Amino acid sequence: MSVYNQNRGGIIQIIIGIIFFLIVAQLVSLQVVSNKYKLAADNNAIFRKIIYPDRGIIYDRKKRALLENTISYDLVVIPNEAKGVDTTALCAILDIDKAEYSKRIVEAIIKNTRVKAGVFEPFLTPELYAQLNENLYRFPGFSLSERSIRSYPYNTAAHVLGYVAEVDVNFLKKHESEGYEMGDYAGMTGLEKNYETVLMGQRGVKRFLRDNKGKIQGPYEKGEFDTVAIAGKNLYTSVDVQVQQLAEKLLQNKIGSAVAINPKTGGVIAMASSPGYNPNLLTGSQRRKTIGRLLLDTARPIYNRAIKGQYPPGSTFKPLGALIALDEGLITPNFGYNCFGSYGACGDPRKCEHHNAGHAANLQLALAYSCNSYFLQVFRMAIDNPKYKSAKGGYVKWKEYMNAFGFGRKLGVDLPSENKANIPDTAQYNKDFGNPRYWNSCYMLTLGIGQDRMTATPLQLANSMAFIANDGYYYTPHFVDSIEAETQEEAAQLAPFRKKQKVTKIPKEYFDVIKEGMHDVTVYGTAAFIKVPGHDYCAKTGTAQNPHGKNHSLFVCFAPKDNPKIAVAVIVENAGYGSTWAGPIGGLLMEQYLNDTLTTESQLKADNLAQVDLMPQAIKNWYVQNNKSAYLTPIEYNNDELSDVWDMEMLAEGVVKTKTKDTTPPAPLPNTDKTNKDSLLPNTDKKKKLNP
């Protein structure tokens, strides 16, 4: 019988072989072909802990830290371990209800899974921290996690410094290959954004082996694959914190901007935009409360007017108009124009503020008195220059000059989203007036006095002053002078700021004439009453018409006259004459920078100026209409006393109550030797206080 079935032994072997073959095939697909199991395994078992380095510090020109890092604490929770939590006590401490508690746990699970720590309450106040720390044993699964946040000891330069914030999905998409992860922080505006790669440093990664309950077993492969965190590098800027603070103070209760540049380096000494905000309000737990208001406010406190605001330069353009005509050989310094109070050569007469005879007898006088007729004439001569055959040809040349002066193009300052403002192109006029043959210098006459469609940013205006101060060249305005332990790559990033921009060949004697004229402005001209103690300076006032209401008040200047160290542009929106508001502000800024202090008299003047409320009525009305009267209190003073109640009756009477801000810097000693490490010392103090 068994003999019959002997072949069945073979069949059994074949069956066994087939099954083994199937198993091997599946093993090939699992172990050799597919990669996903390996990834899944790493996800399972390797816990990557990111070690965040301290961000770099930003210093001013005297090595005072404009911003620092402070330690803040988050309450974090590992949902899987949060069992047996005394929720009543926890909710009482955090002042939330049980529903909110469950909601936050669910959120933490969604964001960071059950086994990883997720933020339960970010940015604890010191009181909360102390309370939680004491009671932590009652909340298993909860822990306090340190994180470094920015703090701003001088409460200043918010627009320039920018802010850091948690990255969002869009950011991650844009910076895909740069290793950011959900929950990371990155610079979103200002210098923080522009120098993100320098400031952020290099994150370290530690790998740990983790078991099925999420417990750390120890370092993975003895830390062979770990990388260390490298702290971000410090930035050394040209900002002078005192000038910056003064600029912000003087612009309080006004809408406007002030920019001061060191013409010798192009370094920005101060850049203020008003209304602004205290940068400390956008860090830590304050951020949530503040950001909404900042974004909603119709006065746009977040908007950096110094690089984005487009203003007609008005009379502050006149020195440049004269330079063009001089260089083209159309006029000599002795060229005069007989102005009797208006310019009628193009039909409809244009008004001039002066009508005494001889106020425009030569260029110097015309500048000092800011004679409109004179500069309109000069402009027409430039456009109708016979050398270029047509108005169009002349205009193209004129625009070329303007671009060379830094107008109508981005200067390349080291802040994101600079605006290029506008020097109109011939194409625009061709479109408006039909054919190029149909238009001539009369069609855009008021360009000659800085109106028409010409606009410039305050930064461009300040830069044009640096250009004149330097007799024909400038350095691209910038904040960062040097980076700590600069690499080649970083040097390349800063290289454009170290290159002299000499784009015109205007001879020095022409600049001398212009400077003399601008000096006369400050001696007997429109700015005669503004003095900088101990220094001769050159300036030009501007009162620019604009479609939004009252004239803008403008002032450009540089000082000292013979060895210029500071060039300033100030704009106060809808405020009136340039000499009334912008002028004194510019004068005080120069005084502060050159003398490093203000005289008692100037200090008094500064305090008074800071009190003056020039906020356009339209904005105030908007606040009232939109039930946001609390916004009338400038955001810098957003403390409980003031924001709670605003007396509507007082508003109705037009009395605007303001409270002086305590402008003296809250104190870190301007210790120039302060290194990065030292500047962190106050934080450790804070820590000690928190851990009694």
Place this chain on the structure above:
Amino acid sequence: MSSNYDNNFSKGTDLAVIILYMLMACIGILAIFMVEYNPNSDWASSFISGKTSYSKQFFFLIFCSFVAVFILLVDSKVFTALANILFTGGLLLMLATFVIGKEINGSKSWIPIAGGFNLQPAELCKIFTALALAKFISRPETDFTKLKSHLIAGAMIALPAILSIGQHELGLALVYSAFIFAMYREGLPPFILIVLLSFAILVIGTLLIEPTLLAIILSVIAGLILLYLGKRLKRNKQLIVIIISIWLICVGTVRFAVPYIFNNVFECYQTTRIYSMVGKEYDCGLNQKAAASFVESGKKSRKPDDYNVKQSKIAIGSGGFWGRGFLKGTQTRGKYVPEQNTDFIFTSIGEAFGFVGTFTFLGLYLFFLFRLIRIAERQRSTFSRVYAYSVVGIFFFHIAVNISMTIGLFPVVGIPLPLISYGGSSLLTFTALVFILLRLDADRQMVLR
């Protein structure tokens, strides 16, 4: 049939099998060591203290070696003589577990014996059944071409299997199907295998295809066959009856029998595991037992997920081609795979040594099985041959099912990997199975009855 080139022990014992046995057992201890290894404690001292599984397994192995030597010293006639008594005793022990049994991991199949050890009669019953089956088939009066013999043999196998199901040991019960190998070798008509295979295909079909669609497909096939046979049907009316009844059985299986088994016989988790094989989800609400426990506990029936298989596949897959290296498996170290030192021991080998390791390992097993078949075929007595094929079947079934379930080819049923998995009962059973065979093989010139 003995030949000169066989490596014979002095007494005619097959040395190759002994070497393979020792090799496997050592691999097993190493694999368990990998699972239990903790870099923070001194493995040598914990080995000696005997508190870890691998040291226990090591002592089991020493004990089993004594048992093996003892078996090799016994007269082979003892096995034929005691076969029926042992089988009866085994069945009685299994029945006894219902009374004095101890529950471990949800199955009441253990009898506590001295020294904190527990005995699982169902394991031992495999040996006894093999012996009894061999005894039955080798009886001179048994004619294994007869249906009656098939039925008796089937009953002998079914009895311990049913008892195992009663103990909630589905895996152990399934092992008894391995005796089909031996029965097939002795003359079980192939059509029974074909019927069983068709049934398996039908069950898998039910899982994969919509029941209605499957019924339609079956009807179409039946219709096509009827058309094809055409004229022959007129001559032979019986054919129509046969075809229609086959069709009825098939459709009945698909529409009623399989769903009934899934919903009423199996536990919810078992059906879920089977469904997860084909990548489908099973709604436990349909399961009567789950519904009953739902009423009992008042809790919502929780969906048991296929966590085990997922983690097991991840562990094996993460080994890649070359493996992560000895003691470097992150999944093993992190204890991600449940039951890793028993049913899922293959994952620790797969992760540490990769495809190269698993392939070599399977090669060893295949060599071992083929060696056993060769031994089986050289037996003169039917008793030895049937027993040998029983051993082959049991080993093969364990290996195939265990490895298939760790790599997601088979639903998870708790059966160990022979000689590798941690566990004294299982090691003892396999040792006895192998060494009884070697003892019989040593006397292969004798005709045993």
